[in-house]
Amino acid sequence: MATAVRETAPERSASRPRHRGWWRWFTDNIVLLIGIAVLVYTFVPIGYVIALSFSKPSGRAASAEFETFTWDNWTTVCEPDGLCESLQLSFAVSLVATVVATLLGTLMAFALVRHSFRGRAASNLLIFLPMATPEVVMGSSLLAMFVSLGFNGALGFITIVIAHILFCLSFVVVTVKARLAGMDSRLEQAAMDLYANEWQTFRLVTLPLAMPGIVAGALLAFSLSFDDFIITNFTSGQSQTFPLYVYGSKLKGFPAQLFVIGTLMFVVSLLLVVIVELWRRRRPT
């Protein structure tokens, strides 16, 4: 499309030579401008979250409007009851769920891409179905099962983790599968030809090649798990993860410290991305 635009633009601007420069620039970049506008729009609520983290609450609860500037919310992050405990629980749940889901999902992806066996279509279907199931359905069916198995009093960390592994699993399989499918299997054959055994080939060739897919799957799993509200709401019993804490404070009013946590989540993950990117660039490839 880029070249095509360049061909038509001069014809059009020939009649209006004065506009030639900017008109051409505009037609060349219109898509980019729309894209940037969409990006700006996605950042509007983040601006609000950051602003509200510095807003002095008028009453006990943070209001929707910015009142007076204050650092207080930042120095009293853990003051609201249970806020930091909920963050700890969220981290613990997401870490366990990510590790297990990534491990199981990667094994499944290897089996599906690298091995032929009966029941492949059925396996693919069973992996796909959880992604096609609305969260509210998955959460409710898990709750019904836990209750019928007598888990009613024991809902908490374990049941949340079981549910999180479940909904992360399919996403990990799909992500790793995409990477494996695009990999050149001749590299592994070459390693074998050069007298590497199965394990060496796997460790030195296959695994490093598959790594970007596995890391992407793990990151996806972590962010899905950390941010999940609906399924967690069904399987948590009395425990509160961070999203549940936010939801739970709806009735008593949102403490302004929530927005500090929101800002921190945004800043810290952005920094992590930047650091990883810099590290990747410095490393000789």
Place this chain on the structure above:
Amino acid sequence: MNPSATEAVNVTDKPGQRRGKGWLLLVPGMLWLLMFFLFPTVQLFFTSLYDPSGSFEQGYAMTWHFQNYADAIKETSDLFVRSFLYAGITTLVCLLLAYPLAYAIAFKSGRWKNVMLVLVIAPFFTSFLLRTLSWQAILADQGPVTGFLRALAILPDDGRLLATPIAVVAGLIYNFLPFMTLPLYASLDKVDHRLIEAAGDLYSSPFTGFRKVTLPLSMPGLVSGTLLTFIPASGDYINAELLGTPREYMLGNRIQSAFLVEQNYPLAATLSLSLMLLVVVMVILYIRRSGTEELV
């Protein structure tokens, strides 16, 4: 990874695929899916057929009460229609917003490509609920958007945004946008630039070139993007709860309250399964029609 697989290397089916005991790798994950997905779903099916006269405390009698489905759907047909309508509009608007964005990142961003990709995801590092809360503030009656639209007389002076369907759909669109952008980008990024140039060389206008070359090549991303947006949007209840009123409630709100508040398990199970079945049927028809099998 096991000796028999090495011996079987010669009998490959597809390049790089081998027979043998490799399927064993599938077992742990499959067990998880069977135990915690398939089993509860089947159980939910039985729950949905309990006699509605029972209660959570006294227990339910299994009477294969298929009438539950007719009753539930009759009672909540407006919720079904509203859920799918909101999810449909959400998917469409997300597509209109995400396509130019994904296109710009794939073709126009040059060395800023990675930066733009990070910027696509960055807003979503903050919690889903906090983002929705800040939409509550933005769309509030004293908020900037309402004031602006009132000043332009697009909204009447007492017009509102918050607590209307517009706010709920706006929240859904915002929250599910990256699920559309990322798959679209992944597809567009794979498109060979030379094909688009060839279309231009063969005198197709930019628009025809887009319609006949770029768009068809981005179909896999478009299909998975629309699915990843439509499915969660159809079952969502947070946006309706925080940005709307009970008049905007979706099916998810009803399932949630039937399960957690009323503890009317047969009704909740019936609604859940109906939603799941409708979504799965729609998804399968859609995938068939668009001819993309590589998703599954």
